[in-house]
Every structure is written in C-alpha cells, then in structure tokens.
Amino acid sequence: MREAHTVEQVRAAEDVVLARVPDGALMQRAAGGLASALADFLGRVYGARVLLLVGAGNNGGDALYAGASLARRGAQVDAVLLGGERTHAAGLAAYRAAGGQVVEPAQVRDTDVVVDGIVGIGGTPGLRAEAMAVLDMVDAPVVAVDVPSGVDVDTGETPEAHVVADLTVTFGTLKPCHLIDPAAQACGAVHLVDLGLDLPRADVVALQAPEVRALLPRPTPDAHKYTRGVVGLRVGSATYPGAAVLSALGASSGLVGMVRYVGSATDQVLAVAPEIVGAGRVQAWVVGSGGGDEAAEALADAFADEVPVLIDADGLRHLDAPPPVPALLTPHAGELAAMLDVPRDDVETAPLRHAREAADRFGAAVLLKGRRTLVAEPGGRVYVNTTGTPWLATAGAGDVLGGLCGALMAAGLEPVLAGAVGSWVAGAAASELAADGPLTASQLARAIPGTVRRLLTDPEDGPW
C-alpha cells in the first residue's frame, strides 16, 4: 500500500530521526537520492546541463547538495538563488566547492533539466514573481524536489500558480499532493527516496496489487452460490435500460455467487446475462444507475431489506439524509456538487475536501469518480485509486463500476473497501484492455474476470 502523510506527520517523524543522526545526515540522504534520480532522468551526468532553482529553505538545500554531486561528476550546473541571503549556507558552500555556478536570472542559459528546489513542505501555495519569471525563461523538463513548488501539499489543491514537473523526487513518504488531483497531475512520475522514517498510520492511501489481491473475495472449497453472496440490482428504467445491462455485466464478473435483477429492463438484462435471476434475498443492493424517476421507490425498497446499499446516479438525487444502512455513494463531481449544494467547480478543484465532507455529512462511504477516484469513509481514511487510463472516461463505465462494487459488498467487503477494490480492478481492467486506445463500458465489464484471474495468479506482473 502506498501511504501519503501530512506535513505535520512528516515533520514529527523527521524530528525523531534528526535527534539521533549527525547534523545534515538526513538532508545528505535526501540529496543523494535526488542526485541519483536526476542522473537516471538525464541518462548521463558528464556534460549534462542542469539549472537549479533554489529557494530559501531546506528544499533549496536539497537541490544544492544534489547539484554539488552532479557538478563533481562533470555536469555543468547553474543555480539561481531565489532566497537571496537566506539560501541554505552549508548547501551553498558544498555546491560552490564542487564547481557549481551561481547565476542571476538574466544569465540563465539553455539547460537539459530544471531542478525545482524553490519550496518543499514548508511552502505556502503559489509562486512568487521572481520564480515565475525564471520558469518562463526556460524550456526544459522539470524535476521537482519533494513537491512541485506552489501546490498545497496536504490537500492536493492548486489554488495558485505552481510548478508542473515531469518527475517529482520525494523523501521519506508520499504526501497527499502526490496522489490527489489536481496536484498529482503536476507531479509527473513520482520517485520516493527512503529516509528510514518511522511513520504513523496515514489517512490518504493507495491500494496496490498485493492488497487488492488479499482483499478480493474468493470461494472457499465448500462454497455454494449463497455463501459467496448475492447482489441485487434495482437499476435502469424504461428510459434507460442500458444502465441496467451495464450494471448487470459489472455485477456478473464472477465475484459473487448470484446476481438478482429487479426493474423494468429484465428482458434486456437476461439477453446479455441469462444467469441473472429475479427478486429474492440479497446481501447488498445496487440502486440508481439510469433509474430515472423509478429510483426513489427502488431506494426505499432497498433500505427496507436492511442490507448494505450502493447508491449511484439517480439514487443520489433522492438522498437527503444519511442512509439507514451501511452504504457506498458513488457520485461523479457534478452529482457530489448537487449533494453538497456547491458549484461543480468547487468539487473539481478540491476533490479530497469534498469527498470527506460528503462522507461525514451522509455517514457513508463516498466514492468520487475521477481520474484519481477517491473513496472516503466518514471521519477516516481516503483511498485514492491510481489504476486506469484516460480512455476509461466513457459512457456507462460508472454503471459497470456500480455493479462491480455492489457485488464486492454482497461478497462481504465493507463499503469503503468495496469501493477501493472495485475502482482498482475496473481501472486495471481498462489498462489491460486498452491502455493506449478506445474501450467501451461493455468491453470493460467483460474484461474484469480476466484481470481478476491474472491478479490472483500473478499479482506482480500485470500492467497495473
């Protein structure tokens, strides 16, 4: 599992290590990792041109020590000191001793890479005018030190100007900005340098293949269809039968023993999945996708069964109070905005904050769909999904996801984990199917069993 810790958690863990290692040792470790990552990024060191943008704090110190290391190995390194007098003194001395040059902004030359050491976890969001001016002058790939300067580290928000990096080399642990959009998009690839920190439990995490594999329900040797769980679908409507079909395909990925369908699209559902049966006892309901005006009644019927419910799309419109059963709500940004009565733009610029707020307000797990889908539990953890491809932004993919997550709930996963595992599997299936090309929602649903099989047999070897 990848964990993202807050600035406060990182500082506390660093303090413990700083108290027991010699002065500067932690920064040397960080800068050593940064220098190696820069060497890998450049492909060569001798003769490579490197431009350091050095801010006033320790982030600039990291850049200077890494620059010194590259200069000693024959790189031509220039540094612009944006912090003036307050530049990290020991880092600057080491840098000069290694042959690194200090230049004025006006002297900035063509370079092979820009190293953003403007500001790290000690910064406030935004970039100051001088930093922006220098960034405007250069046209080269950017490697960010710890975080892309200017982003909000703890929330992943980008309220002001910020660096957009090709690679971010971070230290000790990830921070929320490395996982959560929109800041995550400004990080480029993320490389973590281990500092040996002893860190507490993180509130922002991203499941990886081994955890997903461990969480996936699988039949015991003596299983029968009822012990594996039965999921019920109250989705689709006369107007939107397709949503029922896609939800049914998502739920029929083989992860539960049986799927039931109750609604007005039975013929269409049976045409694609003849194993689906009608009304009866279930361990979880899926309500809402394409439900139109039928969704209100479907929701009330589902609640009456007192089993966990996944509520999507039209079902969310009828939710004005916390659901009376354990629930997973699966809005996209527009639906979440309506649930919280805020503009859609607010949700898109601050997805973490709004997913958490909705989870608290509705007392339910909230899965906010997006490039980086978030699954928040009330007052607790947020799971960030890192699988998937931009091609997954296609009509009906949400219906498939709803069916899949509902099946996982029926199989016994608690709502937040059903959301985290389901979104991981759907993203992984999309990547396997079409990392670089188009896919449709029905193709996605049909790809899920194969992805699950590969994950169960060889978790280290997928394209995830």
Ligand SMILES: NC(=O)C1=CN([C@@H]2O[C@H](COP(=O)(O)OP(=O)(O)OC[C@H]3O[C@@H](n4cnc5c(N)ncnc54)[C@H](OP(=O)(O)O)[C@@H]3O)[C@@H](O)[C@H]2O)[C@@H](O)CC1
């Ligand atoms: N702790 C450790 O042991 C280790 C820490 N490590 C490294 O240290 C970094 C944290 O260093 P830090 O605490 O010195 O803060 P840092 O991020 O450099 O910035 C603070 C300075 O920036 C300024 N400033 C603020 N906002 C600004 C803005 N928008 N634009 C421009 N300037 C702005 C602010 O000054 P101000 O001008 O506001 O008075 C202040 O002087 C961390 O990210 C990692 O890289 C590693 O070496 C591993 C070991």
Ligand SMILES: [K+]
């Ligand atoms: K930085």
